[in-house]
Amino acid sequence: MAEKKVTKIGVLTSGGDAPGMNAAVRAVVRTGLYHGLDMFGVMRGYSGMIDDDIVPMDSRSVANIIQRGGTILKTARSAEFMEPAGRKIAYDNLKKRGINGLVIIGGDGSFKGAQKFSNEFDIPCIGLPGTIDKDIAGSDFTIGFDTAVNTAVEAIDKIRDTADAHDRLFIVEVMGRDAGYIALHSGIATGAENILIPETKTDIEALIHSLSEKEKRKKLVNLVVVAEGEKFGGANEIASIVRQRLPKADIRVCILGHIQRGGSPSCLDRLIASRMGYAAVDCLINGTHNVMVGILNNTLHYTPLDHAVKAKDKISDDWLRIVKILAS
Ligand code: ATP
DSSP: OOOOOOOEEEEEEOSSOOTTHHHHHHHHHHHHHHTTOEEEEESTTHHHHHHTOEEEEOTGGGTTOTTOSSOTTOOOOOSGGGSHHHHHHHHHHHHHHTOOEEEEEEOHHHHHHHHHHHHHSSOOEEEEEBOTTOOBTTOSOOBTHHHHHHHHHHHHHHHHHHHHHHTOEEEEEESOSSOOHHHHHHHHHTTOSEEEOTTSOOOHHHHHHHHHHHHHTTOOOEEEEEETTOTTOSHHHHHHHHHHHOTTOOEEEEEOGGGGTOSOOOHHHHHHHHHHHHHHHHHHHHTOOSEEEEEETTEEEEEEHHHHTTOBOOOOHHHHHHHHHHOO
8 A cells, every 4th residue: 555645744842852953843844845745843742742732834933943952842741642542632633634744853752652653643753863862872963962062061171170270079960861971972071080970880999999099199180070870879979978988088069950951052963953854854755754863974874763762872882991091
C-alpha cells in the first residue's frame, strides 16, 4: 500500500529546554512552507497536543527567533501522554486538523513518547535531538549542548580568576544528571584539575590524594568540575567530604544551575538546528519516517526512533585519558 503523502506538519518542543530549539522550529516551519505544506506549532510539548493548544504557523511567526534562547512553543513534561488514553486524545486533536506528520524536538524521553505514538497511530514522527546533555547516540551534536558548555566555560573562567586571587579550591557543579559531557568538555576547556562525572565511579581516595599532593606542592588553586549526577550527589556532597579530609583547604562551592539552559544559541547550535530542521521535513516528504535526525562526521544521519531510545552515547576512553594527563 502506498504511503499517504504528508501535507500538514506539527512541530513541538518537549522535555528540558535547550538553546537552539527556536532555530530548529524556524527551520522546520520555513522548510515546510517552502514545499507548500501547512505548518502548525504545538504548544508546551505533548501537553499541547492533549489540550488542543495547536496554532497555525506562517513564515512571520518564526521571524526574529533564530538568536533567542528558550522556545517560543514553550516546553513541558506530560504525564498524560505516558498513558494510551492521553495519546489517543492527542491523536484525535491532530487528526481533526488533518495534521499527518510530526517533528519532535527534545531528548530521549520525548523520543520514547514519539515512538509509542507512531506505533499506535498513522502519524509519522521525526525526532530532532534537542538537549543540553548530549546524551543521545546517533549524532555528534545535540541542539543546545554547544551553547550550554560555552556558558559553563565562561563562568568557570571567571571562577578561576577569583580562585587564583585567594588560593582557593573551587568545586563547581554543572548540569548533567545522567550524562557527564558538559562537565567533561567544560572541565577540559578550563583546565580543571579534576572532573567528576556520572559515567565513571568517583574515586574519592584518588581525588583526596591528588588534592593533598597539590597542597604539598603549594598548588593551592584547584578547580574541580562536578556533574550534578556524579555518584556522591554533586558539588556540596563532594565539598563536605573534602572538608573533613583536608581541613586546611579553603573550599568554595559554586552551582551554575539554570544559566546553562538559557542565553542566545551559539553559531554551531543555530547551524545544526537549521540543518536538522530542514532535514526533518525532507524526511517526512520523502517517506523516511520514525527516525531521529542526527549529524555524524558532518553528514546527516538517520537513526530509527526505536534504536535512538535504546542506544546510549558512551564517553570515549580517550577523553578520560586526556583529563588524567592534562590535569597535573
Ligand atoms: P531532557 O533530556 O531534557 O530531559 P526529555 O525529552 O528526555 O528531555 P522527558 O521528561 O524524559 O524529557 O520526556 C518528555 C516527555 O516525553 C514526557 O513528559 C512524556 O510526556 C513523554 N515521554 C517520556 N517517556 C515516555 C514514555 N516511555 N512513553 C510515553 N511518553 C513518554
